[in-house]
Amino acid sequence: MQMLSAIGGAMWGAVAQGILWGIMALGVYITFKVLDFADLTVDGSFATGGAVSAILISLKVDPFLTLLVSLAAGMLTGIITGLLHTKFKIPAILAGILTQIALYSINIRIMGDKPNIPLLGSTTIFSQLQKVFPGLSYDTITILLGLALSAVIIAALYWFFGTEIGCCIRATGNNEYMVRALGGNTNSMKVLGLMLSNGLVALSGALVAQQQGYALVDMGTGAIVIGLASVIIGEVVFGKRFNFAYCLASVVIGSVLYRVVIAIVLQLGMKATDQKMITAILVALALALPVIRKWLFPNGKKKQPASRAAQ
Amino acid sequence: MLYLNHVSKTFNGGTINEKRALTDVSLHLNPGDFVTVIGGNGAGKSTLLNLIAGVFPCDEGAVTIDGADITRQPEYQRAKLLGRVFQDPMMGTAADMGIEENLAMAFRRGKKRTLRWGISKEEREEYVERLKSLDLGLENRLSSKVGLLSGGQRQALTLLMATLQKPKLLLLDEHTAALDPKTARKVLELTDEIVSRDQLTTLMITHNMKDAIRMGNRLIMMHEGNIIYDVSGEEKSNLHVKDLLEKFEQASGGEFANDRMMLA
Numbered sequence: 001m002q003m004l005s006a007i008g009g010a011m012w013g014a015v016a017q018g019i020l021w022g023i024m025a026l027g028v029y030i031t032f033k034v035l036d037f038a039d040l041t042v043d044g045s046f047a048t049g050g051a052v053s054a055i056l057i058s059l060k061v062d063p064f065l066t067l068l069v070s071l072a073a074g075m076l077t078g079i080i081t082g083l084l085h086t087k088f089k090i091p092a093i094l095a096g097i098l099t100q101i102a103l104y105s106i107n108i109r110i111m112g113d114k115p116n117i118p119l120l121g122s123t124t125i126f127s128q129l130q131k132v133f134p135g136l137s138y139d140t141i142t143i144l145l146g147l148a149l150s151a152v153i154i155a156a157l158y159w160f161f162g163t164e165i166g167c168c169i170r171a172t173g174n175n176e177y178m179v180r181a182l183g184g185n186t187n188s189m190k191v192l193g194l195m196l197s198n199g200l201v202a203l204s205g206a207l208v209a210q211q212q213g214y215a216l217v218d219m220g221t222g223a224i225v226i227g228l229a230s231v232i233i234g235e236v237v238f239g240k241r242f243n244f245a246y247c248l249a250s251v252v253i254g255s256v257l258y259r260v261v262i263a264i265v266l267q268l269g270m271k272a273t274d275q276k277m278i279t280a281i282l283v284a285l286a287l288a289l290p291v292i293r294k295w296l297f298p299n300g301k302k303k304q305p306a307s308r309a310a311q
Numbered sequence: 312m313l314y315l316n317h318v319s320k321t322f323n324g325g326t327i328n329e330k331r332a333l334t335d336v337s338l339h340l341n342p343g344d345f346v347t348v349i350g351g352n353g354a355g356k357s358t359l360l361n362l363i364a365g366v367f368p369c370d371e372g373a374v375t376i377d378g379a380d381i382t383r384q385p386e387y388q389r390a391k392l393l394g395r396v397f398q399d400p401m402m403g404t405a406a407d408m409g410i411e412e413n414l415a416m417a418f419r420r421g422k423k424r425t426l427r428w429g430i431s432k433e434e435r436e437e438y439v440e441r442l443k444s445l446d447l448g449l450e451n452r453l454s455s456k457v458g459l460l461s462g463g464q465r466q467a468l469t470l471l472m473a474t475l476q477k478p479k480l481l482l483l484d485e486h487t488a489a490l491d492p493k494t495a496r497k498v499l500e501l502t503d504e505i506v507s508r509d510q511l512t513t514l515m516i517t518h519n520m521k522d523a524i525r526m527g528n529r530l531i532m533m534h535e536g537n538i539i540y541d542v543s544g545e546e547k548s549n550l551h552v553k554d555l556l557e558k559f560e561q562a563s564g565g566e567f568a569n570d571r572m573m574l575a
């Protein structure tokens with residue numbers, strides 16, 4: 001009985017983590033899926049978000065305000081990667097890696113030349129909310145706040161990608177040639193997309209730092225893979241539907257499922273340090289799924305779009 | 312209307328792969344001119360169109376449209392003057408976006424894109440009317456993804472998109488070359504229809520000499536980066552494929568056998 005409740009508690013905690021990291025996954029979705037840009041800035045900008053929020057909180061700045069500053073700092077990192085790629089023609093992956101590696105040093109500077117900042121006893125949005133709702137557990141508060149924020153962000157993204165500029169960003173990820181032929185500045189669109197994406201990633205990093213009570217310079221290591229895992233898990237579980245809001249929601253749920261899977265594997269006796277390997281295997285499996293499916297069912301039924309196109 | 316003044320373009324200059332694509336080309340189009348462009352592989356036809364569109368800058372010379380010097384303008388800025396259809400049906404449309412979303416992108420060519428909603432109700436009604444004129448049944452599939460359409464349907468849609476906002480100059484780069492003969496004919500008919508309806512100034516590259524003679528009011532032949540033949544009016548309408556072949560053989564010194572110009 002005691003063990004069951006321990007597992008239940010671990011799962012609840014995993015869900016809480018998953019929702020906060022889901023906001024990071026939304027950022028990854030924007031670059032990876034919408035813009036078709038493999039952006040590795042993420043590992044750095046996630047930690048930047050945590051670092052900025054933590055240092056400001058330790059300076060007694062309002063914790064909610066620090067989230068907005070983190071968002072802005074993340075946007076700045078996206079702009080840098082974007083300019084490296086569009087102005088100086090550095091390949092996308094390399095541009096992201098360059099920003100990411102530079103951010104490692106910058107993040108330590110931000111944190112006052114320290115690799116970590118503990119927030120024990122400091123006021124975070126989570127501790128503030130716990131004072132307002134003393135009956136709720138820390139994880140429950142995290143989940144409720146995370147859900148509310150995710151809903152607001154998904155609604156905002158749904159609106160933005162429906163506007164003229166948003167459509168232009170989506171089209172840029174789809175067919176750059178067409179966008180330029182139709183008078184769209186694809187360079188600006190890419191920078192804008194990267195800015196938005198890394199802003200969300202840093203916001204997520206700030207929330208995670210506040211929730212876990214510390215910021216670490218390497219808290220973002222592997223974030224891009226976790227983001228991809230969330231995007232892909234969401235896609236595999238919920239399918240590729242046309243509705244954009246539905247896709248965004250499935251990314252956050254994918255992030256939660258990822259955390260739950262990891263929690264289960266850890267409960268089964270794997271070490272915490274095995275998490276990265278499990279993640280890599282998970283992502284590789286999900287990406288390999290279409291090929292494996294073809295091996296298993298060489299004459300399997302065709303996908304929906306193909307059959308509709310044949311009509 | 313369009314002025315090309317002594318335009319030259321060399322690719323990979325100074326390397327072993329140096330390729331002189333255009334040599335001192337000058338061309339003047341009058342408003343309403345429908346010019347067909349023919350020539351063998353590597354003659355510089357596509358380079359000419361891409362240079363006008365600003366895909367790459369020219370090394371020397373100037374490009375002017377309606378008095379505006381666009382020689383140094385980037386591709387996306389010139390786009391407000393130009394409608395373009397490419398050889399590859401995949402290039403002119405965004406596969407993962409709906410038909411109406413593609414049209415809405417085209418509707419905003421040359422306009423500032425803002426945070427207004429991407430498609431308005433009134434435009435949607437206009438798109439239905441325009442799509443009906445294609446006679447492909449696309450008007451009932453406004454939200455279908457373009458990736459679900461056939462190559463011919465995509466080319467027809469691209470043509471519609473290129474002319475949705477009336478362009479100063481329409482650039483057609485072998486836009487029927489990747490289609491089967493029947494579909495190609497349909498798209499060409501549509502081209503003729505739209506060009507004459509809107510009185511569009513047009514440059515059309517084609518490999519089909521019959522089409523080149525039949526369509527438009529002027530024909531130019533290119534060879535090794537030069538315009539070697541330029542006919543218009545009655546002289547053009549009296550041309551036969553045979554005449555063009557002779558011209559071409561004169562210019563290329565009998566290298567005709569390995570060329571992929573279609574005789575049909």
